[in-house]
Amino acid sequence: MQTVSENTCFGGIQGVYSHTSKACGGDMTFGLFLPQEAKDGPVPVLWYLSGLTCTHENAMTKAGAQGWAAEQGIALVFPDTSPRGESVANDEAYDLGQGAGFYVNATQDPWAPHFKMWDYVAEELPALITENFAIDGERQSITGHSMGGHGALTLAMGLAGRYRSVSAFAPICNPTASDWGRKQFTAYLGADESKWAAHDASILMRETGFDGPVLVDTGTNDQFLDLLRPETLADAAFARRQEGAIRMQKGYDHSYFFMSSLMEDHVSFHAEALYAD
Amino acid sequence: MQTVSENTCFGGIQGVYSHTSKACGGDMTFGLFLPQEAKDGPVPVLWYLSGLTCTHENAMTKAGAQGWAAEQGIALVFPDTSPRGESVANDEAYDLGQGAGFYVNATQDPWAPHFKMWDYVAEELPALITENFAIDGERQSITGHSMGGHGALTLAMGLAGRYRSVSAFAPICNPTASDWGRKQFTAYLGADESKWAAHDASILMRETGFDGPVLVDTGTNDQFLDLLRPETLADAAFARRQEGAIRMQKGYDHSYFFMSSLMEDHVSFHAEALYAD
Numbered sequence: 001m002q003t004v005s006e007n008t009c010f011g012g013i014q015g016v017y018s019h020t021s022k023a024c025g026g027d028m029t030f031g032l033f034l035p036q037e038a039k040d041g042p043v044p045v046l047w048y049l050s051g052l053t054c055t056h057e058n059a060m061t062k063a064g065a066q067g068w069a070a071e072q073g074i075a076l077v078f079p080d081t082s083p084r085g086e087s088v089a090n091d092e093a094y095d096l097g098q099g100a101g102f103y104v105n106a107t108q109d110p111w112a113p114h115f116k117m118w119d120y121v122a123e124e125l126p127a128l129i130t131e132n133f134a135i136d137g138e139r140q141s142i143t144g145h146s147m148g149g150h151g152a153l154t155l156a157m158g159l160a161g162r163y164r165s166v167s168a169f170a171p172i173c174n175p176t177a178s179d180w181g182r183k184q185f186t187a188y189l190g191a192d193e194s195k196w197a198a199h200d201a202s203i204l205m206r207e208t209g210f211d212g213p214v215l216v217d218t219g220t221n222d223q224f225l226d227l228l229r230p231e232t233l234a235d236a237a238f239a240r241r242q243e244g245a246i247r248m249q250k251g252y253d254h255s256y257f258f259m260s261s262l263m264e265d266h267v268s269f270h271a272e273a274l275y276a277d
Numbered sequence: 278m279q280t281v282s283e284n285t286c287f288g289g290i291q292g293v294y295s296h297t298s299k300a301c302g303g304d305m306t307f308g309l310f311l312p313q314e315a316k317d318g319p320v321p322v323l324w325y326l327s328g329l330t331c332t333h334e335n336a337m338t339k340a341g342a343q344g345w346a347a348e349q350g351i352a353l354v355f356p357d358t359s360p361r362g363e364s365v366a367n368d369e370a371y372d373l374g375q376g377a378g379f380y381v382n383a384t385q386d387p388w389a390p391h392f393k394m395w396d397y398v399a400e401e402l403p404a405l406i407t408e409n410f411a412i413d414g415e416r417q418s419i420t421g422h423s424m425g426g427h428g429a430l431t432l433a434m435g436l437a438g439r440y441r442s443v444s445a446f447a448p449i450c451n452p453t454a455s456d457w458g459r460k461q462f463t464a465y466l467g468a469d470e471s472k473w474a475a476h477d478a479s480i481l482m483r484e485t486g487f488d489g490p491v492l493v494d495t496g497t498n499d500q501f502l503d504l505l506r507p508e509t510l511a512d513a514a515f516a517r518r519q520e521g522a523i524r525m526q527k528g529y530d531h532s533y534f535f536m537s538s539l540m541e542d543h544v545s546f547h548a549e550a551l552y553a554d
Contacts, residue, residue, distance in 0.1 A: 008498065008528035010538045061533065064341045067541070221285065251285035256338065261287045264344070 001132060004029065010070035011036045014060065019128060023119040024083040030125060031060040031078035034133060035070045044139035044274035045075040045129070046267065047163075049121065049155075051146030052180075053099045056080045059145070064260035068267035074274060075135050079121055081147065083114035096184055102175075103151030104199050106188035115188060121151065122159060141270040143167040145259055146224075149216070150175060153201035153233075157210050165273035167215035167266045169259045170222055173233035174202040180227040202229070205236035214244030215269045217262050219252025278409060281306065287347035288313045291337065296405060300396040301360040307402065308337040308355035311410060312347045319413035321551035322352040322406070323544065324440075326398065326421030326428040329457075330376045333357045336422070341537035345544035351551060352412050356398055358424065360391040373461055379452075380428030381476050383465035392465060398428065399436060418547040420444040422536055423501075426493070427452060430478035430510075434487050442550035444492035444543045446536045447499055450510035451479040457504040479506070482513035491521030492546045494539050496529025 004016040012035040021028040037043050046069065050059050056078045059065065069076050082088075082101035089110035091097035097111075106115035130137040142163045144152035149171020156166035175181020176196045185196045197203045214237065218230045234246045252258040281293040289312040298305040314320050323346065327336050333355045336342065346353050359365075359378035366387035368374035374388075383392035407414040419440045421429035426448020433443035452458020453473045462473045474480045491514065495507045511523045529535040 007530055007532050007534040008496070008538070009534035014534050061339050064344065064537070066534075067341065067537065219285070253284055255284050257284040257286035257291050257343075260341070260344065261285075 001128065009033065010066050012038065012066070012070055014066060016056065021083070021120060021124060023116040023124045025114050026083055026085055026088065028083065028120065029056050029080055031056045032129060032133060033060075033066045033069055033076040035073050035075065037073040038075060038134040042134045042136035043073055043075050044141070045077060045135045046270050046274070047077050047079070047121070047140065047142040047144075047152070049079065049103065049142070049144030049148030049151040050081050051144070051148050052081070052095050054081050054148075055099070058256070062256040062260065063263060065263050065267060068264050072267060072271040074267065074271060075133070077125070077129060079125055082117060088114045095180065096187060100147065100184065102147060102184045102188065102199070103154060104185070104188050107195075108188060108190050111188050118155070122155060139164065139274045141165040141274055143169070143266055143270065144171065145169040146228075146254065147172055147180070150201060154199050154204060157201070157204040157208055158198060160208075160211060163212070164276070165213045165215070165270050166210055167269055168217075169262065169266070170218045170224070170228060170254050171201065171216060171233075172228055174200060174229040176200045176203065177232070178227050178229055180224070202232040202236045205233055205242065206239065209240050209242050212243065213269065213273055214242055214246070215266060216246045217249050217266075218247070219249050219254065219258050221251055222254045224254050278405065286310065287343050289315065289343070289347055291343060293333065298360070298397060298401060300393040300401045302391050303360055303362055303365065305360065305397065306333050306357055308333045309406060309410060310337075310343050310346055310353040312350050312352065314350040315352060315411040319411045320350055320352050321416035321418070322354060322412045323547050323551070324354050324356070324398070324417065324419040324421075324429070326356065326380065326419070326425030327358050328421070328423030328425045329358070329372050331358050331425075332376070335533070339533040339537065340540060342540050342544060345541050349544060349548040351544065351548060352410070354402070354406060356402055359394060365391045372457065373464060377424065377461065379424060379461045379465065379476070380431065381462070381465050384472075385465060385467050388465050395432070399432060416441065416551045418442040418551055420446070420543055420547065421448065422446040423505075423531065424449055424457070427478060431476050431481060434478070434481040434485055435475060437485070437488060440489070441553070442490045442492070442547050443487055444546055445494075446539065446543070447495045447501070447505060447531050448478065448493060448510075449505055451477060451506040453477045453480065454509070455504050455506055457501070479509040479513045482510055482519065483516065486514075486517050486519050489520065490546065490550055491519055491523070492543060493523045494526050494543075495524070496526050496531065496535050498528055498530045501531050
């Protein structure tokens with residue numbers, strides 16, 4: 001693992017690190033914020049999964065999460081959204097290939113050799129950061145934006161017992177019924193739709209739900225509401241009386257201005273779960 | 278004036294607007310955050326001047342100021358750092374020409390026709406925003422980063438009575454004795470160094486000071502400390518018993534991570550002055 005940069009930030013350290021990923025078959029870069037409490041021992045961690053076109057860097061610089069994480073003594077991890085590089089498959093569209101991993105393990109060519117973002121975020125990166133940094137693997141929560149909100153919700157419901165709480169900003173809620181999903185799942189997972197269900201938050205919510213609190217915020221002026229389909233997730237969540245809140249926030253759109261505005265609330269929400277016994 | 282974008286942000290509006298500037302002889306773009314209180318009447322305003330290579334956008338997306346401004350009911354203005362465009366003079370160096378206006382009125386060719394950033398920030402833009410938005414011109418304060426910290430300090434001391442408070446993050450404090458200053462002043466203002474003094478915060482502090490509180494923060498790990506020369510400003514400020522604080526912040530560098538970490542403190546500092554009677 002190599003240190004790309006480390007900046008003092010809210011009394012802690014905002015680092016960027018690169019490493020050779022077995023899961024993705026190449027170099028991967030991630031951001032990690034460690035609050036000053038990490039000097040004294042392992043701290044809880046909140047995963048932040050980013051959306052289409054983002055790298056590890058966007059949320060790290062624009063979401064305004066570090067201040068609230070510092071206040072709560074929580075680490076933040078910012079993984080990249082896909083494998084990258086000249087030897088990695090790509091597509092001209094912004095929503096397929098590099099920058100658009102959708103947090104699945106691709107089984108279809110040309111994506112299968114590198115696009116294993118599920119394994120990367122679920123297995124490889126957690127092992128790496130708990131081994132190399134003062135992070136308490138028993139206290140993890142997860143959030144994300146748009147495609148990353150989809151990732152956060154599907155990982156949280158797919159890995160029972162892993163995360164204490166899950167939240168999402170403007171998540172893709174029902175990708176099997178959306179142009180943000182059907183194209184990508186066909187490419188990465190193949191045409192057999194039965195293989196897609198494990199990566200659809202609304203289906204997972206209907207079938208299994210989440211054993212802990214869920215918080216989902218979407219803006220009423222989000223320009224991608226028809227692609228996100230928050231109503232489908234809400235239907236499923238309320239049908240099973242899922243603990244948590246699914247909210248529409250007046251006036252907000254799909255931008256980082258939305259996320260930064262609600263970030264204090266989400267970090268506080270996760271802190272409550274992470275510090276509960 | 279044209280609206281480039283408007284996003285709901287912390288209950289207010291983060292807008293971006295462009296207009297034809299008389300001072301700079303071409304189109305200029307600026308960011309303006311209006312808290313929700315602006316719906317009910319004019320609000321105080323904090324100017325944020327950016328550093329080398331920045332546009333109106335960097336601080337607007339990375340400095341994390343809007344949340345604190347919203348909490349205090351204060352507007353934020355983010356001007357660009359220079360005139361721009363193909364018809365505007367430029368230089369290959371990152372620290373001269375476009376993106377490096379240094380908040381002066383250039384008198385030398387090829388810069389003189391467009392590089393009038395002092396007039397733009399001191400006269401034209403204040404008139405524009407107080408006329409078009411709910412901004413109280415009687416309650417203005419100013420801050421900035423690096424070259425923008427230099428701009429904030431020199432404007433505040435040069436325009437007595439205009440601003441109620443001034444702060445700066447890692448400002449260029451003594452440009453007449455720094456490679457961040459001598460080259461640019463020679464280019465923009467000519468070789469006669471007597472013309473430079475009005476744009477050197479340390480000289481202004483020695484000669485006139487500021488009639489109000491001053492807050493300056495610089496990181497102990499700032500990679501540009503030798504160019505910034507905070508010690509010269511501190512000497513001048515303490516010699517005249519200037520009201521305020523000039524501080525070194527342990528571990529921080531020159532990045533936006535530094536600014537965002539200290540932003541709550543700076544906005545609170547300005548709020549106290551802006552809301553005093």
